[in-house]
Amino acid sequence: xxxxxxxxxxxxxxxxxxxxxxxxxxxxxxxxxxxxxxxxxxxxxxxxxxxxxxxxxxxxxxxxxxxxxxxxxxxxxxxxxxxxxxxxxxxxxxxxxxxxxxxxxxxxxxxxxxxxxxxxxxxxxxxxxxxxxxxxxxxxxxxxxxxxxxxxxxxxxxxxxxxxxxxxxxxxxxxxxxxxxxxxxxxxxxxxxxxxxxxxxxxxxxxxxxxxxxxxxxxxxxxxxxxxxxxxxxxxxxxxxxxxxxxxxxxxxxxxxxxxxxxxxxxxxxxxxxxxxxxxxxxxxxxxxxxxxxxxxxxxxxxxxxxxxxxxxxxxxxxxxxxxxxxxxxxxxxxxxxxxxxxxxxxxxxxxxxxxxxxxxxxxxxxxxxxxxxxxxxxxxxxxxxxxxxxxxxxxxxxxxxxxxxxxxxxxxxxxxxxxxxxxxxxxxxxxxxxxxxxxxxxxxxxxxxxxxxxxxxxxxxxxxxxxxxxxxxxxxxxxxxxxxxxxxxxxxxxxxxxxxxxxxxxxxxxxxxxxxxxx
RNA sequence: GGCAGGGUAGCUCAGCUGGUUAGAGCACGGCACUCAUAAUGCCGGGGUCGCGGGUUCGAGUCCCGCCCCUGCUACCA
Numbered sequence: 230x231x232x233x234x235x236x237x238x239x240x241x242x243x244x245x246x247x248x249x250x251x252x253x254x255x256x257x258x259x260x261x262x263x264x265x266x267x268x269x270x271x272x273x274x275x276x277x278x279x280x281x282x283x284x285x286x287x288x289x290x291x292x293x294x295x296x297x298x299x300x301x302x303x304x305x306x307x308x309x310x311x312x313x314x315x316x317x318x319x320x321x322x323x324x325x326x327x328x329x330x331x332x333x334x335x336x337x338x339x340x341x342x343x344x345x346x347x348x349x350x351x352x353x354x355x356x357x358x359x360x361x362x363x364x365x366x367x368x369x370x371x372x373x374x375x376x377x378x379x380x381x382x383x384x385x386x387x388x389x390x391x392x393x394x395x396x397x398x399x400x401x402x403x404x405x406x407x408x409x410x411x412x413x414x415x416x417x418x419x420x421x422x423x424x425x426x427x428x429x430x431x432x433x434x435x436x437x438x439x440x441x442x443x444x445x446x447x448x449x450x451x452x453x454x455x456x457x458x459x460x461x462x463x464x465x466x467x468x469x470x471x472x473x474x475x476x477x478x479x480x481x482x483x484x485x486x487x488x489x490x491x492x493x494x495x496x497x498x499x500x501x502x503x504x505x506x507x508x509x510x511x512x513x514x515x516x517x518x519x520x521x522x523x524x525x526x527x528x529x530x531x532x533x534x535x536x537x538x539x540x541x542x543x544x545x546x547x548x549x550x551x552x553x554x555x556x557x558x559x560x561x562x563x564x565x566x567x568x569x570x571x572x573x574x575x576x577x578x579x580x581x582x583x584x585x586x587x588x589x590x591x592x593x594x595x596x597x598x599x600x601x602x603x604x605x606x607x608x609x610x611x612x613x614x615x616x617x618x619x620x621x622x623x624x625x626x627x628x629x630x631x632x633x634x635x636x637x638x639x640x641x642x643x644x645x646x647x648x649x650x651x652x653x654x655x656x657x658x659x660x661x662x663x664x665x666x667x668x669x670x671x672x673x674x675x676x677x678x679x680x681x682x683x684x685x686x687x688x689x690x691x692x693x694x695x696x697x698x699x700x701x702x703x704x705x706x707x708x709x710x711x712x713x714x715x716x717x718x719x720x721x722x723x724x725x726x727x728x729x730x731x732x733x734x735x736x737x738x739x740x741x742x743x744x745x746x747x748x749x
Numbered sequence: 750g751g752c753a754g755g756g757u758a759g760c761u762c763a764g765c766u767g768g769u770u771a772g773a774g775c776a777c778g779g780c781a782c783u784c785a786u787a788a789u790g791c792c793g794g795g796g797u798c799g800c801g802g803g804u805u806c807g808a809g810u811c812c813c814g815c816c817c818c819u820g821c822u823a824c825c826a
Contacts, residue, residue: 242826244826245825245826247826282826285825285826286825287825287826288826356824393824395824396824398823398824420753420754420820420821421821423752423753423754423821424752424753424820424821424822425821427752427753427821427822428821428822428823430752431752431822431823433823434823434824435824436823436824437824438824440824462824463824463825463826464824464826465824467826495820495821496821496826497826498821499821499823500823500824500826503823504823504824524820562761568819568820569761570761574760575760575761575775578760578775578776579775582774582775582776583774583775585786585788586786586788586789587788587789589785589786589788590785590786590788590789591785591788591789592785593784593785593786593788594784594785594786594788594789595784595785596785597784597785598784598785601784602784644774647774654788654789654790655789655790657784657785657789657790658782658789658790658791659790661782661783661784662784663782663783663784664782666784736786737786738786739786740786741786741788
């Protein structure tokens with residue numbers, strides 16, 4: 230594995246400040262955090278950006294409904310989000326908010342640059358059409374069936390008109406087609422890329438990028454013919470956060486831009502794969518290298534929604550087994566390239582079988598044997614055996630799952646690490662250290678067995694660190710390993726020798742639930 | 750409506766260009782072991798591979814029709 234110090238600028242979608250963080254937000258941040266941490270341990274120079282999207286009509290309305298100033302409202306929401314991210318150990322390097330002064334001036338600078346590079350990029354037009362109150366959108370003819378919006382067939386459409394600034398998106402259609410053709414990895418996974426290809430095949434339309442009655446927004450920086458000052462459409466405000474976070478248009482922005490990876494939800498891929506690249510191209514700025522669209526969590530079945538008033542609360546669920554177990558479950562169970570379901574039964578089952586009975590018990594039995602048979606000091610038996618090589622193959626596969634060559638498949642990487650746990654448990658059964666310990670002539674074999682098991686646990690701790698930073702560190706320190714699990718570079722982990730480490734069993738890593746919670 | 754993907758053991762899924770008795774994990778039953786968080790290891794029960802036709806020596810795997818599910822169908826975020 231080639232160690233690389235290249236920069237890795239990774240972003241997540243900024244969250245809309247119109248409510249509290251929920252499972253969907255958490256899945257994205259946890260996944261992005263695992264990717265960021267994994268790449269740090271690959272030796273990359275990572276910068277991990279998250280933040281809040283705080284403008285728009287809905288924010289203003291919600292604030293008004295609560296009788297608070299919009300800024301005070303979003304300040305409070307942002308504080309709650311940060312609280313959740315801190316609790317979940319999201320290792321972000323920067324937290325941007327679209328109400329930050331630097332962001333607002335950065336967006337205005339970007340819009341002016343788009344305008345200056347070609348005034349033709351923007352134009353004013355009176356738009357009129359059928360407006361669906363349900364969607365809060367103007368609908369195109371092909372979205373109207375029998376005079377009703379296909380998505381809200383029970384609502385009446387309203388004929389509305391408004392004069393707005395438009396962005397000439399159509400001008401960039403050939404550019405976008407070339408982009409997707411020349412850089413097949415620009416959008417991953419492939420199913421999302423195909424959707425964008427389908428969209429391009431339909432043909433793009435220019436988009437309106439200002440709103441006349443939008444006060445809680447960045448004022449659009451170009452003077453209109455009528456002199457009316459309009460608010461910038463939220464996405465034209467939000468998308469540039471990835472760029473303004475680098476300091477744009479100050480001098481230093483080129484040190485970080487372009488981003489290596491945008492992590493977004495599958496519902497906003499087109500904003501990131503069509504509009505954002507077109508904006509950057511219009512501004513003659515470099516494009517991000519890749520957009521990864523993850524899937525969603527659903528709560529399968531009616532079990533919970535039906536049982537009156539019972540709803541799955543994020544904070545309570547995190548508290549069930551702690552933040553690390555929660556992270557593990559989401560990343561292990563929900564394929565990061567598709568959708569998955571969350572249920573408490575499944576959470577309990579995975580926690581018990583994989584974390585408590587699997588990894589937790591493995592650590593417990595191995596450490597106990599080193600204490601009992603070797604006075605707590607890992608014996609000198611550095612020779613690597615088959616088990617080391619087999620582990621190594623799985624860890625190579627784990628890196629392949631996370632390095633972007635096939636996407637960012639956290640669930641696959643965790644499946645690889647889980648194989649180390651199973652292998653170590655099987656190895657104990659086969660070598661039976663307790664039997665070896667009864668006869669001093671077996672000392673060498675006993676030492677070799679315990680040493681390789683500690684090495685395996687150390688590898689597991691290092692590779693689990695991106696996914697469960699807290700528990701990985703707890704295991705790392707129980708093994709008596711030097712430094713921290715999160716700072717253990719993958720390139721060196723497989724060469725490590727645990728000889729001389731002082732193990733210390735400080736209680737169970739993943740205690741079994743007192744009584745198996747029966748949901749339902 | 751259009752486009753795309755999917756329907757395989759109780760649950761979550763794997764099954765590449767068609768070929769021996771359809772696989773894994775979890776759950777369930779039995780056995781072994783005792784270092785360990787009554788954990789671990791081994792063995793086992795369990796499937797008309799959505800439905801109906803067709804091609805073929807042979808189809809979960811190809812073709813046609815039907816049923817069902819999911820996603821996308823851009824200026825709410």
